[in-house]
Amino acid sequence: xxxxxxxxxxxxxxxxxxxxxxxxxxxxxxxxxxxxxxxxxxxxxxxxxxxxxxxxxxxxxxxxxxxxxxxxxxxxxxxxxxxxxxxxxxxxxxxxxxxxxxxxxxxxxxxxxxxxxxxxxxxxxxxxxxxxxxxxxxxxxxxxxxxxxxxxxxxxxxx
Amino acid sequence: xxxxxxxxxxxxxxxxxxxxxxxxxxxxxxxxxxxxxxxxxxxxxxxxxxxxxxxxxxxxxxxxxxxxxxxxxxxxxxxxxxxxxxxxxxxxxxxxxxxxxxxxxxxxxxxxxxxxxxxxxxxxxxxxxxxxxxxxxxxxxxxxxxxxxxxxxxxxxxx
Amino acid sequence: xxxxxxxxxxxxxxxxxxxxxxxxxxxxxxxxxxxxxxxxxxxxxxxxxxxxxxxxxxxxxxxxxxxxxxxxxxxxxxxxxxxxxxxxxxxxxxxxxxxxxxxxxxxxxxxxxxxxxxxxxxxxxxxxxxxxxxxxxxxxxxxxxxxxxxxxxxxxxxx
Amino acid sequence: xxxxxxxxxxxxxxxxxxxxxxxxxxxxxxxxxxxxxxxxxxxxxxxxxxxxxxxxxxxxxxxxxxxxxxxxxxxxxxxxxxxxxxxxxxxxxxxxxxxxxxxxxxxxxxxxxxxxxxxxxxxxxxxxxxxxxxxxxxxxxxxxxxxxxxxxxxxxxxx
Numbered sequence: 001x002x003x004x005x006x007x008x009x010x011x012x013x014x015x016x017x018x019x020x021x022x023x024x025x026x027x028x029x030x031x032x033x034x035x036x037x038x039x040x041x042x043x044x045x046x047x048x049x050x051x052x053x054x055x056x057x058x059x060x061x062x063x064x065x066x067x068x069x070x071x072x073x074x075x076x077x078x079x080x081x082x083x084x085x086x087x088x089x090x091x092x093x094x095x096x097x098x099x100x101x102x103x104x105x106x107x108x109x110x111x112x113x114x115x116x117x118x119x120x121x122x123x124x125x126x127x128x129x130x131x132x133x134x135x136x137x138x139x140x141x142x143x144x145x146x147x148x149x150x151x152x153x154x155x156x157x158x159x
Numbered sequence: 160x161x162x163x164x165x166x167x168x169x170x171x172x173x174x175x176x177x178x179x180x181x182x183x184x185x186x187x188x189x190x191x192x193x194x195x196x197x198x199x200x201x202x203x204x205x206x207x208x209x210x211x212x213x214x215x216x217x218x219x220x221x222x223x224x225x226x227x228x229x230x231x232x233x234x235x236x237x238x239x240x241x242x243x244x245x246x247x248x249x250x251x252x253x254x255x256x257x258x259x260x261x262x263x264x265x266x267x268x269x270x271x272x273x274x275x276x277x278x279x280x281x282x283x284x285x286x287x288x289x290x291x292x293x294x295x296x297x298x299x300x301x302x303x304x305x306x307x308x309x310x311x312x313x314x315x316x317x318x
Numbered sequence: 319x320x321x322x323x324x325x326x327x328x329x330x331x332x333x334x335x336x337x338x339x340x341x342x343x344x345x346x347x348x349x350x351x352x353x354x355x356x357x358x359x360x361x362x363x364x365x366x367x368x369x370x371x372x373x374x375x376x377x378x379x380x381x382x383x384x385x386x387x388x389x390x391x392x393x394x395x396x397x398x399x400x401x402x403x404x405x406x407x408x409x410x411x412x413x414x415x416x417x418x419x420x421x422x423x424x425x426x427x428x429x430x431x432x433x434x435x436x437x438x439x440x441x442x443x444x445x446x447x448x449x450x451x452x453x454x455x456x457x458x459x460x461x462x463x464x465x466x467x468x469x470x471x472x473x474x475x476x477x
Numbered sequence: 478x479x480x481x482x483x484x485x486x487x488x489x490x491x492x493x494x495x496x497x498x499x500x501x502x503x504x505x506x507x508x509x510x511x512x513x514x515x516x517x518x519x520x521x522x523x524x525x526x527x528x529x530x531x532x533x534x535x536x537x538x539x540x541x542x543x544x545x546x547x548x549x550x551x552x553x554x555x556x557x558x559x560x561x562x563x564x565x566x567x568x569x570x571x572x573x574x575x576x577x578x579x580x581x582x583x584x585x586x587x588x589x590x591x592x593x594x595x596x597x598x599x600x601x602x603x604x605x606x607x608x609x610x611x612x613x614x615x616x617x618x619x620x621x622x623x624x625x626x627x628x629x630x631x632x633x634x635x636x
Binding site for chain 4: 112
Binding site: 350351353354355356357358423430432434435436437438439440441442443445446447454456457458459472473 | 509510512513514515516517582589591593594595596597598599600601602604605606613615616617618631632
């Protein structure tokens, strides 16, 4: 069993005409996994709908508690990219689980979004990596202790 | 360095109006990897453009030779799904490399294709799995010795 | 009321993995019109599912009969492009109706299909043109008596 | 010749990761028209990049001046939907031209955008309607003097 927790971030953004702006909507993960014919046992839980810049210590405690409470040892988290490293740090001392964080630079609702590719990538990473906390972005697995997002380059780097 | 060899199959199919049918076209992999902001070192080589039902022993020998000749120990192959298991068998005794085969049930040119998800999945698998030959489809890693495609269910199964 | 009759053709093609080829499926028109927030009164009827090269005189008689039997004076027909001109000829003497034929060079299921654009274009044409039979393709209205498809140029021309 | 002027609005919005929000980008019209195989003579000019709620009287005077200065009698304008009616009013007394305004409820960059359908629709309307100012949205032509946007219903209505 793989536990998938969604927290919001760009990957979950949909466009609201009535507000003339983007807001975080229902997670696209269940539809995405079904459309891509994923049959490996998994559960999707939408924990929160927040831009990652708005995540508080209390939110991170809630994410952490959900992971600890899960009976799964494979945990995939979708998350905004701006504070993904910070959340990974807050999870660093959880033992006995493979925890992989991913997200997207472009909302899943966009034609050219990196969402499907990144979730596919992360879903393999969470099934194949040893216990630990990882960031899976840009077609690469990053050690969460030494990763950082380079905003101007639209990518994660090894520090 | 990851060597990516494309061989054709559904993933590479494009629609030709002049023929009123689908044919295998140029591989979408380089554009797909660029659009998904993949920076991990890789090379894409289009080995052939064939439906996998048309692949011959000679074609499989060519795929094998390309892998053996490569200086990379991580090799990703895109391939039609119908004979993916058969090609994997022909590669089974290559030592010292992680070889991952993937493909798609729907051409990458389609709105709801599983191509991006599957390539993302396979790209993580090839970087994280031990040496050996694997099939990466349906969000799952299959041992190539015991995988089979269930055509009516549109998915791969463990035998 | 606008009567929309679908007959098949490239616009309706979907990919069947089990056959490794494209076949004509259920018409995408109802979903397409709903997704594009079309509220103008209309009905969609799938008359047949044929490649236009396979349409017979009997099929054309059936299309003609459906139009004549309709109480609507605005009729939109989706049709394969290869024999669209021929079908238009078979409808040329229907009086008192605006009949517009459209189709697509790429199936509606493709990312870069011209299907939505063409149906949008034809839906305006059928509401604004005088009675007669027209072909609406390539962002242009063609007199069905002088239009022809240039297969190599992927477009319709005025003869 | 058809003159196409773009002014911004939802149709032109692209997602900027660095800002975690949507901004108006380069107009998608030239690519969209090319991808849809439009060969009818036309020119695309990006007049401005503004959300329609931010358009000033001075902006409307600029749009008006561009139309008056054009030697084309067919003018298509892409525009944000929120003040499309107001801009249409500012153009109402231009004589000798068919002026059609269209836009989208969802950015053209989105998978399920109504942008292509609406531009296709408007391109037919501008070629077939008598001189005057029209709004082409929701698969319908609206008299700009009596149209209004119902924000909660995501559609235009006849008043």
